């Protein structure tokens with residue numbers, strides 16, 4: 095399948111403590127380095143590389159931290175490495191890179207890289223910690239159904255983008271089977287729906303779920319071809335975490351029990367509130383405005399089949415990372431269909447006044463002034479470039495939040511360790527301290543908007559033609575009967 099319009103621009107390298115033998119800055123540290131990459135023969139100057147990396151760091155620091163909260167975002171720092179070290183590193187990692195990602199070359203000429211904490215470990219990481227550690231990475235994707243009046247196809251108000259996109263991805267060969275995961279179930283805050291969503295991710299991980307044990311991938315896809323997804327094997331890895339005193343014979347029952355415990359800790363960690371943020375009280379949209387379930391969700395279909403008319407959506411606690419992610423995603427208030435004409439307005443202006451590009455801060459700097467402008471949620475179009483630009487920038491933030499990943503790091507702890515500052519989650523036979531972080535928060539490029547517009551049309555048209563048209567008419571009638579499906583909202 096064709097990758098995004100501009101594709102990813104960085105390459106991630108894990109450095110373990112042994113690297114300190116080669117380079118003392120990593121003394122005792124397990125860090126992650128991010129290098130820029132670009133198409134062959136498009137080498138940038140060291141100054142351009144530094145500027146680009148500085149933009150990424152500033153965006154995390156001055157913008158995303160405000161939306162997501164200080165503790166969840168790790169913006170990292172820029173470091174300069176000896177070119178010899180970088181070249182050796184590049185040679186070492188090259189054979190490990192998936193073929194489909196080798197269309198771009200890692201920058202080995204500038205020596206600049208971003209240095210980040212290794213988020214597969216508890217955050218903040220303490221030198222003394224050598225306990226076993228489990229890390230679950232989830233790319234939740236878009237958790238709401240567009241509520242914009244600019245949406246031209248009714249189906250977009252009923253079925254979420256992820257569920258529609260699944261069909262196109264399978265048809266294009268990106269994945270072999272569709273997943274039963276629906277982001278609206280995960281973002282619902284309802285434990286039953288969240289459990290279903292997480293179980294579905296475990297059944298078909300695609301690029302939405304990875305599990306690491308002591309920093310090593312034990313479950314999920316390394317790349318589109320290479321997947322490790324065996325529940326028995328997973329249970330074998332996880333049993334010592336959840337049942338440290340054993341007492342659980344292996345077999346299908348054991349596997350089911352361990353997976354259930356895993357889903358429970360992930361749910362609790364996702365619902366935990368471990369931070370507050372500046373944009374915390376910014377209301378992008380009242381939850382009641384959009385539909386909080388997706389008609390294509392397997393969970394929802396099962397309810398409808400069983401004649402149940404009430405779909406529970408408990409709502410997310412305000413401080414949790416899922417809530418913040420959803421709020422940032424909802425900065426996409428107009429949908430790409432409403433946004434595209436505004437993008438064209440900015441484009442037209444830039445064609446006339448190209449020198450204005452930097453004043454408009456299209457490519458940064460991502461500073462306080464940039465953040466402040468994002469807070470204007472007004473939807474009244476006064477026909478100005480300023481209005482169009484604000485909506486375009488908000489859309490780019492929303493796109494970034496729709497493609498970010500959540501890292502949950504869990505480490506077993508004893509009861510008397512609970513005085514620690516870190517939150518704790520209990521399972522039936524063990525307890526864990528944990529931390530939750532968000533990653534891949536690089537601002538989506540302005541230039542990717544036409545691609546988004548085109549892809550949206552492709553996803554919807556494919557769905558209408560190949561899926562909805564063939565849908566079981568009985569099911570459609572059931573949905574019609576339940577059209578006034580009541581949403582029950584509980585305070586959390």
Ligand SMILES: O=P(O)(O)O[C@@H]1[C@@H](OP(=O)(O)O)[C@H](OP(=O)(O)O)[C@H](O)[C@H](OP(=O)(O)O)[C@H]1OP(=O)(O)O
Nearest residue numbers: 097098099100101102103301493496497538542549
């Ligand atoms: O458009 P989508 O929803 O398919 O998202 C793309 C992702 O595909 P996914 O749906 O998660 O399998 C896609 O994921 P993969 O690289 O295919 O794992 C990228 O994250 C892409 O971002 P970028 O263009 O590399 O910055 C993502 O593109 P953006 O739309 O975020 O630019």
Ligand SMILES: Nc1ncnc2c1ncn2[C@@H]1O[C@H](COP(=O)(O)OP(=O)(O)OP(=O)(O)O)[C@@H](O)[C@H]1O
Nearest residue numbers: 102103104105106126210211212213214231533534
């Ligand atoms: N700080 C980190 N700690 C631990 N793992 C990380 C960290 N940053 C990235 N990773 C791992 O590397 C993967 C790729 O990271 P990221 O998406 O930021 O890089 P990218 O260069 O944009 O790659 P991609 O092409 O996959 O989008 C993540 O999904 C995660 O598994």
